[in-house]
Amino acid sequence: MKFRRALxxxxxxxxxxxxxxxxxxxxxxxxxxxxxxPSQKAQPLFVVAARSxxxxxxxxxxxxxxxxxxxDLAWAQRADLDGNRTLQVREGGARVHAKPxxxxxxxxxxxxxxxxxxxxxxxxxxxxxxxxxxxxxxxxVSQVWGL
Numbered sequence: 001m002k003f004r005r006a007l008x009x010x011x012x013x014x015x016x017x018x019x020x021x022x023x024x025x026x027x028x029x030x031x032x033x034x035x036x037x038p039s040q041k042a043q044p045l046f047v048v049a050a051r052s053x054x055x056x057x058x059x060x061x062x063x064x065x066x067x068x069x070x071x072d073l074a075w076a077q078r079a080d081l082d083g084n085r086t087l088q089v090r091e092g093g094a095r096v097h098a099k100p101x102x103x104x105x106x107x108x109x110x111x112x113x114x115x116x117x118x119x120x121x122x123x124x125x126x127x128x129x130x131x132x133x134x135x136x137x138x139x140x141v142s143q144v145w146g147l
Contacts, residue, residue, distance in 0.1 A: 038063035053069070088145045096138065
């Protein structure tokens with residue numbers, strides 16, 4: 001009998017799982033100022049380069065609390081972000097392969113902090129990416145930040 005009462009709660013929790021997924025946005029075409037509070041009158045903390053990926057923590061109207069690749073939390077104006085998805089190469093650089101396999105041919109290599117456009121999530125552990133110069137391939141998700 002107790003199990004039947006728990007079913008609606010379990011169904012509700014199962015439906016909430018997608019809401020727990022991380023959301024990432026990229027800074028638009030121009031650099032963005034990040035603040036310590038959701039106001040232009042707040043203290044500016046730092047400037048983030050154009051196209052940089054940011055993890056969305058919470059939205060508050062025209063402001064979004066975000067985390068950058070170094071783990072810093074700050075507030076950004078929603079207007080400074082766009083829906084394009086980018087990934088930032090982690091320290092040590094990355095190898096981008098022709099297929100989602102570490103044994104596939106390497107299409108190109110990148111240095112740390114290079115930004116790659118996310119084309120789509122690939123098979124588990126991989127993402128299809130495009131370099132700004134047009135080269136495409138697959139990168140291991142362990143080598144990038146922003147997914």
